[in-house]
Amino acid sequence: xxxxxxxxxxxxxxxxxxxxxxxxxxxxxxxxxxxxxxxxxxxxxxxxxxxxxxxxxxxxxxxxxxxxxxxxxxxxxxxxxxxxxxxxxxxxxxxxxxxxxxxxxxxxxxxxxxxxxxxxxxxxxxxxxxxxxxxxxxxxxxxxxxxxxxxxxxxxxxxxxxxxxxxxxxxxxxxxxxxxxxxxxxxxxxxxxxxxxxxxxxxxxxxxxxxxxxxxxxxxxxxxxxxxxxxxxxxxxxxxxxxxxxxxxxxxxxxxxxxxxxxxxxxxxxxxxxxxxxxxxxxxxxxxxxxxxxxxxxxxxxxxxxxxxxxxxxxxxxxxxxxxxxxxxxxxxxxxxxxxxxxxxxxxxxxxxxxxxxxxxxxxxxxxxxxxxxxxxxxxxxxxxxxxxxxxxxxxxxxxx
Amino acid sequence: xxxxxxxxxxxxxxxxxxxxxxxxxxxxxxxxxxxxxxxxxxxxxxxxxxxxxxxxxxxxxxxxxxxxxxxxxxxxxxxxxxxxxxxxxxxxxxxxxxxxxxxxxxxxxxxxxxxxxxxxxxxxxxxxxxxxxxxxxxxxxxxxxxxxxxxxxxxxxxxxxxxxxxxxxxxxxxxxxxxxxxxxxxxxxxxxxxxxxxxxxxxxxxxxxxxxxxxxxxxxxxxxxxxxxxxxxxxxxxxxxxxxxxxxxxxxxxxxxxxxxxxxxxxxxxxxxxxxxxxxxxxxxxxxxxxxxxxxxxxxxxxxxxxxxxxxxxxxxxxxxxxxxxxxxxxxxxxxxxxxxxxxxxxxxxxxxxxxxxxxxxxxxxxxxxxxxxxxxxxxxx
Numbered sequence: 001x002x003x004x005x006x007x008x009x010x011x012x013x014x015x016x017x018x019x020x021x022x023x024x025x026x027x028x029x030x031x032x033x034x035x036x037x038x039x040x041x042x043x044x045x046x047x048x049x050x051x052x053x054x055x056x057x058x059x060x061x062x063x064x065x066x067x068x069x070x071x072x073x074x075x076x077x078x079x080x081x082x083x084x085x086x087x088x089x090x091x092x093x094x095x096x097x098x099x100x101x102x103x104x105x106x107x108x109x110x111x112x113x114x115x116x117x118x119x120x121x122x123x124x125x126x127x128x129x130x131x132x133x134x135x136x137x138x139x140x141x142x143x144x145x146x147x148x149x150x151x152x153x154x155x156x157x158x159x160x161x162x163x164x165x166x167x168x169x170x171x172x173x174x175x176x177x178x179x180x181x182x183x184x185x186x187x188x189x190x191x192x193x194x195x196x197x198x199x200x201x202x203x204x205x206x207x208x209x210x211x212x213x214x215x216x217x218x219x220x221x222x223x224x225x226x227x228x229x230x231x232x233x234x235x236x237x238x239x240x241x242x243x244x245x246x247x248x249x250x251x252x253x254x255x256x257x258x259x260x261x262x263x264x265x266x267x268x269x270x271x272x273x274x275x276x277x278x279x280x281x282x283x284x285x286x287x288x289x290x291x292x293x294x295x296x297x298x299x300x301x302x303x304x305x306x307x308x309x310x311x312x313x314x315x316x317x318x319x320x321x322x323x324x325x326x327x328x329x330x331x332x333x334x335x336x337x338x339x340x341x342x343x344x345x346x347x348x349x350x351x352x353x354x355x356x357x358x359x360x361x362x363x364x365x366x367x368x369x370x371x372x373x374x375x376x377x378x379x380x381x382x383x384x385x386x387x388x389x390x391x392x393x394x395x396x397x398x399x400x401x
Numbered sequence: 402x403x404x405x406x407x408x409x410x411x412x413x414x415x416x417x418x419x420x421x422x423x424x425x426x427x428x429x430x431x432x433x434x435x436x437x438x439x440x441x442x443x444x445x446x447x448x449x450x451x452x453x454x455x456x457x458x459x460x461x462x463x464x465x466x467x468x469x470x471x472x473x474x475x476x477x478x479x480x481x482x483x484x485x486x487x488x489x490x491x492x493x494x495x496x497x498x499x500x501x502x503x504x505x506x507x508x509x510x511x512x513x514x515x516x517x518x519x520x521x522x523x524x525x526x527x528x529x530x531x532x533x534x535x536x537x538x539x540x541x542x543x544x545x546x547x548x549x550x551x552x553x554x555x556x557x558x559x560x561x562x563x564x565x566x567x568x569x570x571x572x573x574x575x576x577x578x579x580x581x582x583x584x585x586x587x588x589x590x591x592x593x594x595x596x597x598x599x600x601x602x603x604x605x606x607x608x609x610x611x612x613x614x615x616x617x618x619x620x621x622x623x624x625x626x627x628x629x630x631x632x633x634x635x636x637x638x639x640x641x642x643x644x645x646x647x648x649x650x651x652x653x654x655x656x657x658x659x660x661x662x663x664x665x666x667x668x669x670x671x672x673x674x675x676x677x678x679x680x681x682x683x684x685x686x687x688x689x690x691x692x693x694x695x696x697x698x699x700x701x702x703x704x705x706x707x708x709x710x711x712x713x714x715x716x717x718x719x720x721x722x723x724x725x726x727x728x729x730x731x732x733x734x735x736x737x738x739x740x741x742x743x744x745x746x747x748x749x750x751x752x753x754x755x756x757x758x759x760x761x762x763x764x765x766x767x768x769x770x771x772x773x774x775x776x777x778x779x780x781x782x783x
Contacts, residue, residue: 272783289777296776299783300724304699307706314406316414317705319660327695387691388684395667395690397681 005080012063012077016084019058024090025051034372036096037166037379038215040206045128045170048094052125060085061093062123065107070120097167098122098129102175104248109191109233109241118173118193130171130196132162132219133242140385142177143185143239147221149178149192156180156231158194158201158224164379168204168217171196177242180235189238193230200224211371249380264302264332267339271295274362275346285346294342301335323394330377330386337373344370403716407709409484416470416481417488423465424496427458430754437499437610441751450606452573452613454499459574463530467502471509471646476521477528478509483646483708487653491704494657497761499611501571503654504534508579510646511535512630514639515590520630523579523592532574536566536593536617537581537640544770546581546588546640551619553582553589553633558626560584562591562599562619570768572602572615579630580619587634591624598622609764610757645722647769649708652722652729655765656701658758659729662736663693665755666743680743689739696732703728720782727775733762734772 005013029043039045055061060081065071085093093099103122106114121127138145147160158178165174174194181188196202201224206214233241275286275295285291308331311317312324343366344351355364377383391397428436437453438444444451462468471486472478486506493502509527512520527533539550551564562582569578572595580591593600599622605614631639667690670681680686703725710716737759741748748755766772 289780292780293773293776296727296779296783299779300703300728300776301699303706303721303724304703304728307702308698310405310407311702311705314409314705316409316417317407317701323694324698327698331695331699384684384688387688390691390694391681391687395663395670395681395694397667397670397687397690398679400682400684400687 006076009076009080012074013080013084016060016081017088019060020084020088020090023054023058024088025054028091032091033215034369036092036094039094039167040169040214045094048091049125049128051091052093052095055085055093056124061099062103062119065103065119065123069107069115070123093125094167095122095125095128097131097175098125098127101131101245101248102129102173105175105191105232105241105245106193108244109237111229113229114193114232121172127172128167128170130165130168130174130219131245132165132174132176132194133245134164135161136163140382142242143189145177145179145189147176147178149180149190151180152225154228155225156192156228158192158221158226160221162219162221163207164216165204165219166216168196168219169206171204174219175232175245177238180238186239187236189242190235191232191238191241192226193232194221194224194226195230209372209375211368215375246381264305264335264339267336268295268299268302270362270365271298271339271343271346274343274366278346278348278350278361280346280348291342291346298335298339298342301331301338305331305335320394323390326386326390326394329380330383330390333373333376334383337370337377340366340370340373403709403713407484407705408482408712409488409705413482413485413488416485417492420465420467420489420492421495423461424492424498427461428455428496428498433497433757434754437497438751438757444610445606449604450613453610454574454613458498459500459502459532462500462502468505468509468530468532469528471506471513472524472528473513476524478524483649483711484705486646487649487704487708490650490653491657491660491701494654494659494761494765495661497611497658497661497758501532501534501574503650504571504575505532506650507570507643507647508533508535510650511579511590511639511643514642515631515635516639517630517632519592519626519628520590520639522627523577523630526577526592531576532571533577533579533592534569534571534575535581536569536572536578538566538568540565540567542568542767544774546644547583547637549581549583549588551580551582553584553591553624560589560591560624560629562593562622562624565616565618567616568605569615569617571613572617573604573613578617580617581636581640582619584633586632588637588640589629589633590631590636590639592628592630593619593622593624607764609760611761612764644769645707645711645718648722648726648775649704649711651765651768652700652704652707652725655726655729655733655762656697656704658762658765659693659697659700659733659736662733662740662755662758662762663690663697666690666693666736666740669744686743689743693732693736693739696728696735700725700728700732717782720779723770723775723779723782726770727772727779730766730772730775733766737762 028047059072063072063074063077063081067073135145149156149158174196176192176194179188180190201222203220204217206217276284278285280288350361353360388400392399469478470481474480512523539548551566553560578593580593581588599620601618603616607614670686673680707721707725710718710721740755747753
């Protein structure tokens with residue numbers, strides 16, 4: 001059965017709705033990127049941090065975390081707050097890595113002191129978090145991470161190179177997977193909280209994407225000294241802790257709420273609008289049955305995504321608990337990629353015109369989002385890794401390793 | 402506001418679970434193979450293709466009340482929701498059930514929309530256990546509601562039907578046909594007994610082993626006023642109004658069968674070893690199987706979304722049901738191809754069960770309009 005609101009939840013939903021109606025923020029200083037993880041502009045950061053703080057103070061963030069760590073102390077309220085944030089179409093919450101990945105990991109594996117120190121400023125966006133998992137030599141094969149952590153009395157000395165770190169330019173902290181031992185691929189890993197902003201030996205450099213823009217970074221650690229109380233869980237437990245983080249990764253994408261970048265349905269609408277206004281032959285691209293068929297295929301996939309989100313909460317229509325949740329990322333990102341590809345094709349020659357060209361249809365959005373779409377199908381587990389996971393965990397096929 | 406759970410509650414789940422259990426017991430895969438694929442020569446080289454179907458299973462299905470599900474309560478049926486009907490069709494697909502169940506459910510949905518005394522009487526016959534099927538398709542296989550080759554002459558107290566209906570499903574299992582025929586005022590719907598004088602059933606030689614199909618010739622068949630389900634001009638409207646339900650039923654059948662293809666292929670990839678690994682170890686095998694699952698889940702979600710649109714009268718069932726059929730037909734097409742290919746040599750043989758599902762899927766893909774046809778219709782709505 002779909003979850004129905006309890007009386008308390010219904011009351012909270014009403015409260016969220018009213019609050020969002022009365023507190024809708026003004027427009028951003030300039031157009032926001034599609035996703036929180038792409039924020040790289042200081043004015044955007046200020047605007048978005050102020051918004052998250054306001055939401056936190058109103059009780060719409062961290063609703064289900066214990067109150068002693070700065071949460072709302074409720075149960076089953078975050079789902080409602082996230083739904084209402086999304087429905088209100090307000091900007092996304094910027095501390096998406098913190099909320100979606102760092103906070104649940106700290107809650108699950110952190111000491112009492114760590115929970116008291118890190119969670120509240122994370123919720124309020126006073127401290128932004130980033131994630132240090134991937135390395136130049138450790139992409140899909142995450143456990144081959146080589147960034148080293150060497151014990152030195154009560155301290156650890158970090159050396160290494162992390163890549164694809166979204167939000168690192170603004171981050172106070174990073175959740176970090178590092179290697180304390182080379183003896184065992186998995187048991188040689190330990191999980192830390194690493195300081196970023198202003199830390200000695202830490203260099204954050206923007207990485208330039210194929211779009212020409214930035215949005216993520218690389219982070220270099222050179223003899224960075226951190227104290228042992230910044231270790232999360234036991235030495236050698238890094239892989240286990242990382243699995244907790246990755247389990248919540250999808251939540252990071254969905255649970256943060258907000259409608260800053262517009263969703264799949266907006267994308268389909270603009271695709272149809274593009275086809276209807278783009279001349280082709282004696283009519284428009286929409287009149288071309290081949291193009292129209294391809295757009296309708298995309299529209300069907302988008303409708304399927306919507307109905308699958310609905311079905312995912314109907315117990316009687318689910319065969320395996322992880323079957324639909326684990327599809328979410330690959331289905332969504334490939335859909336957005338294919339939609340952008342068709343948009344670009346519809347534009348024909350005009351698809352060559354990029355964002356700075358005054359004649360570019362839709363301000364060059366289609367070539368830009370097509371280029372950008374590869375970030376989504378690669379980041380957070382490539383589509384190939386996602387299919388491995390689905391085949392292994394849901395269909396029980398042998399691990400491809 | 403639509404129900405978040407599609408209206409698929411405890412009652413619907415109970416019905417679906419009991420249907421699955423019944424079919425697992427009554428028609429396990431070995432029995433299905435013996436029933437529908439006993440002999441390739443008999444199946445494909447007989448002068449008249451046999452009807453492969455177990456009448457005792459059908460009698461039990463009728464007793465279980467499956468054929469009355471979609472019949473409104475006022476006509477003596479159970480008046481269940483479309484989501485329940487869809488879940489039943491899904492189970493029929495999963496079992497590749499040879500029976501007039503789908504045809505009867507589809508006819509029921511059309512008669513329901515006809516809203517006449519004649520239609521109510523026909524629904525009463527279905528509620529009482531008779532099997533029905535639509536005779537509405539012309540020689541070109543058009544799925545447009547008013548493209549019939551059968552002509553209705555006369556009016557008032559009764560008409561005479563002449564001409565041939567093609568691609569009539571389960572024609573040799575149904576006790577009556579719901580015939581779409583054109584009169585001066587347009588297309589009407591007429592109920593004709595399969596053994597009525599002037600009715601000739603000319604069986605097709607088809608690929609699918611789980612069905613029979615025929616051309617049905619009407620040679621001046623007299624239809625009394627009480628057997629007019631929709632008067633001339635209102636029949637095509639009834640078919641159009643019932644189209645979302647027809648599409649949901651077929652799409653659900655496709656999804657159920659595709660799920661069987663998925664699970665069977667995944668199982669083979671778990672147990673069959675080559676190059677010292679189970680097949681599923683290799684991503685060239687694993688990933689297409691995952692893609693089968695993704696396609697099925699999309700289609701299945703769309704099926705229940707469309708069924709709920711029909712139940713609530715909200716949303717746009719003409720759009721959502723066509724989306725469901727398109728997605729289900731594509732999912733089935735992919736599942737067919739991959740299930741046989743990934744089984745390798747054994748998958749290409751008559752002794753392997755896969756071809757039974759493969760053929761049913763191909764048949765269902767085309768029924769009431771294939772994926773490309775549905776998308777052309779959707780394009781007109783966007």
